[in-house]
Amino acid sequence: MDTSRIDALARASERGDREAFHELVEMLTRPLLAAAYRYTRDWEAARDLTQDTWIKVWEHLGRYDPARSFRSWLLTVHRNHCLSHLRRASVRRELATEDAILERTASADPAPDPLMAAGRTEFDVLLRSALARLPENQLQVFTRVDLEQADQAEAARELGMKFSTLRVTLHFARRRLAGLLREMGAEP
């Protein structure tokens, strides 16, 4: 993907050029949907989150620093939005939504793609609820490494911490997550 082209489109969008923004949406929606799917395990929810992100980005384009990569900035905004969604879903007890997702998963035709067939299970719901209860720094590290499957050294750089700090934080995040899941009645 042509990063200079993307950055140029972002600068044009910042000046109010909707056609440029349209092109950005066409070019970058796929990675956003994939990232959101990791958080939700549901394509409809991923679509909603991605749509929200694009609207937020349009409204906040004035904060984009042209000296940085637009794609990185966009993914950071998107990740924060997905994390907020994770927390809101837990705190507001959006069980109706969770139930609807579970129902959709249960009633859907068998997925043609075995890698994606796992879908959303009861354990997934418990897991995401437990994730939302992690302290902010642990959540950031855990989601980057274990949920988004990012390289640990790269995640440490992105999060602005030493590699050793990331390792320790990840260790404590996993321990705490296991404890939370146990308290919530999850079984191994």
Next chain:
Amino acid sequence: MNRKLTCERFQDLLDLRAAGRLDEQGRAALASHAAGCPDCALLLRVQEALALPPPAELEARVPDDLVTGMWAQVEQTLPAPDSGAAKTWAPWVGRRRRAAERAGGRDLSSGPLAPLLAAAVILFALLSGYLWSEVRHLQRREGRLAVELARQDRLVDGFLQLASGILAERGPWTPLPAGQSRERWSRPEAAPTLGELTRLLGQLPPETTLLSAPDASAFFWKRLAWKGLAGQDPGAPVVMDDGLQAAEALALLHSLRLTPEARIPARWWTALTEADLPVVGFAEARRPASHRAPAIHEEREP
């Protein structure tokens, strides 16, 4: 080897497993340890539950109709090109401005009063930090009620977005990846002085409504501050039916008895972040040394 595998080493093996680099002996060690350690067994299940194809492969599996239909959905919601919403200092300013325009009125959050409004709201978010002890009290008495309420109101998100509008006047600010924001915000020299905030606030007529009643009612920390000043039980229900006026905001500020040079103490801010609230951060860009603010001067603990 299996008997000596620690929980820490178990996690190392989990990382190798995720990377597809765990050999047969390692897999046996994982299974053996998990059989006798419920927490590690849960971690193994977590890894299995989160397993998805690598990023590039997952992108290729995104349903095409979601990609092709995205622009049509986004375009329906975008503000009109001439609304200026993309240039606003806070995300909801554009929405409020359009709503006010539709109603034939004028919105306080736009125009020259915008920084004043932002100052008032940031002021309340920060001033009410001194009532953190009340939150502790609530937490002790009613479990995690206070934290949950604060999360619902998304105070920190709103606070930081408004604060960026104020602080942009004192130097360039740029977004910072989440996770780095707390450290920057805990730097006392980056905070505005109370004098700056009161001067901005003092330029408004005292009866000026800074927040509408619904907005004020939704402001968990403001409700808490109100109760603290009124000597009410912080756990009791409260109705903010008259919004927030400039004079009320100044009264709260005065009650803190800080010098005008006092910068917002870092711990007020960190007290909020201790609640594990979601944070959207901003970084202070490099500025000339002459613009550096003086050290903290506080008269007393809040």
